[in-house]
Amino acid sequence: MDKSSSQRLPPLKRTWWLKHRFFKLYMLREATVLPLVFFTLCLLAGMVALLQGADSWQGWIAFMGSPIVLLLNLVALAASLFHAATFFVLFPRVMPIRIAGHSLPDQAIVAGQWAGVVVVALLFFWLLGRGA
Amino acid sequence: MSTDQITAKRVSTNSASTKHISVKRYLPDTSTETYWQEYDLPVDDSTSLLDALNHIKEQLDSTLSYRWSCRMAICGSCGVMVNGIPKLGCKTFLRDYEGDIRIEPLSHFPVQRDLVVDMAIFLEHLAAVKPYLIGDNPVKPYDPKAPETYQQTPEQLARYKQFANCINCGLCYSACPQFGLNPEFLGPAALTLAHRYNLDSRDNGKKARMAELNRHDGVWSCTFVGFCSKVCPKHVDPAAAVNQGKVEAAKHTLIALFKG
Ligand code: SF4
Ligand code: FES
Numbered sequence: 001m002d003k004s005s006s007q008r009l010p011p012l013k014r015t016w017w018l019k020h021r022f023f024k025l026y027m028l029r030e031a032t033v034l035p036l037v038f039f040t041l042c043l044l045a046g047m048v049a050l051l052q053g054a055d056s057w058q059g060w061i062a063f064m065g066s067p068i069v070l071l072l073n074l075v076a077l078a079a080s081l082f083h084a085a086t087f088f089v090l091f092p093r094v095m096p097i098r099i100a101g102h103s104l105p106d107q108a109i110v111a112g113q114w115a116g117v118v119v120v121a122l123l124f125f126w127l128l129g130r131g132a
Numbered sequence: 133m134s135t136d137q138i139t140a141k142r143v144s145t146n147s148a149s150t151k152h153i154s155v156k157r158y159l160p161d162t163s164t165e166t167y168w169q170e171y172d173l174p175v176d177d178s179t180s181l182l183d184a185l186n187h188i189k190e191q192l193d194s195t196l197s198y199r200w201s202c203r204m205a206i207c208g209s210c211g212v213m214v215n216g217i218p219k220l221g222c223k224t225f226l227r228d229y230e231g232d233i234r235i236e237p238l239s240h241f242p243v244q245r246d247l248v249v250d251m252a253i254f255l256e257h258l259a260a261v262k263p264y265l266i267g268d269n270p271v272k273p274y275d276p277k278a279p280e281t282y283q284q285t286p287e288q289l290a291r292y293k294q295f296a297n298c299i300n301c302g303l304c305y306s307a308c309p310q311f312g313l314n315p316e317f318l319g320p321a322a323l324t325l326a327h328r329y330n331l332d333s334r335d336n337g338k339k340a341r342m343a344e345l346n347r348h349d350g351v352w353s354c355t356f357v358g359f360c361s362k363v364c365p366k367h368v369d370p371a372a373a374v375n376q377g378k379v380e381a382a383k384h385t386l387i388a389l390f391k392g
Contacts, residue, residue: 006160007242007250012312019216023309026357090356093372094379101287 032083035076042073088113151175151226153184155196156236158243166243168234169193175226181235182210182221185247198247205365208301211238212247218303218363239306240315254302257318261326261344266337288333295328295373297366304360304370310353317353318344320360320370327373330380338380346381354378 017023042064049060063069092109150172158166173179173187185198200210203222210221213236215229226233241249268282304320305311311319318326326345330338345351354374361371 007244008158008160008164008166009240009242012240012309016309016312020359022359022362023357026359030355090358090375093369094375096372096376103290 029083029086032079035072035079036083038072039076042069084113084117148174148176151179151184151229151233153226153233153235155188155247156234157196157246158237159195160245177225177227179226180222181212181214181219181224181226184226185221185235196247197245206299208299211301211303211306212236213239213306218306220301220303220365223365238302240308240312241302241305251302253315254300254305254319254321257322258300258325260318261322261329262337262341263322263325263329265329265332265335266340268334268336282334284333291333292328292331295324295331295368298324298328298368298370299366301365303363303365307359307363309357309359310355314349314353316349318350320354320374321368323351323354323377324368324370324373327377327380330377339384342381342384345377346384351375351377351381 017027046060046064049056064073088110089106091113092104092106097104097109152170152172154168154170156166157169171188171192173184173192175184180203182200182203185196185200189196189198198210198212198221200221201207203210205220205223208220211218212221213219213234214224215232215234216236218238235247237243237247237249241251241254244250298321300321302321308317308320311317323345326341329335330341351374354371356371356375358371361369364370
């Protein structure tokens with residue numbers, strides 16, 4: 001009997017990722033890009049509005065303040081924090097940091113990254129406070 | 133500990149009960165269709181899935197085909213899917229399962245018969261990454277006064293040791309949806325093996341391996357699903373190796389760009 005003709009390999013279905021919790025979590029991580037796309041488009045619209053003059057800038061501010069846009073951007077914030085959380089855990093595995101021949105513990109690298117987020121956020125709020 | 137306790141303990145470990153497992157059968161010489169077959173078997177706390185399959189083969193149904201050899205998680209030949217998750221039969225214990233136990237051949241490989249899959253493509257991928265020392269010190273005539281060939285410090289060993297623990301069981305390939313979608317993807321174990329040699333202080337073959345690694349079917353097909361590292365029975369963490377490989381591949385591209 002011909003060996004290859006007797007073999008069986010059903011193709012992977014498009015729904016493969018629905019099979020385990022692990023794959024669903026992975027898809028969720030990848031899907032966080034969608035609300036972020038929305039946020040990026042908002043920023044882009046803001047730039048265009050700024051170039052077009054005061055009226056459209058005011059219009060953009062009103063648009064950003066509308067409840068549905070606020071909600072969508074809150075979702076984008078939550079999504080990016082979730083993505084950051086998953087990314088930060090993966091980072092030490094991709095870029096193990098070795099100092100004097102010893103590798104830095106993973107938790108230290110993860111903590112360092114979150115500290116970076118806090119620093120950037122504080123800097124941002126400080127700038128915002130000065131601007132107001 | 134008194135003898136009483138020991139006896140009591142022994143009775144409990146040996147307390148035999150019955151468990152029900154379903155095995156996906158495929159017998160190409162009788163039918164092209166697969167079917168589920170049910171077996172009831174006596175188990176105790178020490179019954180591994182491999183013990184269970186051996187019991188079926190010896191006592192219940194000699195037509196069942198599956199692979200095994202070492203029964204101690206070192207030969208890598210007993211991989212099967214248990215309730216949809218790739219596992220080594222000899223490292224999986226029935227005491228950890230309540231209810232349904234469904235056994236299938238490893239996913240993403242062509243099935244030859246019952247639980248036996250064709251791993252040819254996996255072996256081709258392993259060979260493709262040149263998994264051996266390249267351009268290491270040529271073997272010199274042994275000089276007892278200066279025995280320096282192949283010396284390696286513990287730190288140098290530590291860099292790749294984890295990635296050298298792979299037993300080529302292929303569980304990570306069954307866990308990898310990218311390999312399932314595209315069998316040309318070199319896959320977790322092969323890319324890990326390449327990285328293991330690239331990290332070896334005795335090796336000078338990184339450049340030679342880059343042609344294989346730094347292409348779509350090499351490291352760049354990986355999207356860091358990460359399930360390979362979850363199922364690996366040897367804690368090799370192939371996902372980490374593959375993604376460290378991406379960093380290396382990107383560096384390689386950049387350097388080539390500057391050199392023109
Ligand atoms: S990396 Fe782990 S799961 Fe993959 S073949 Fe090697 S031992 Fe098996
Ligand atoms: S029989 Fe060798 S790894 Fe399971």
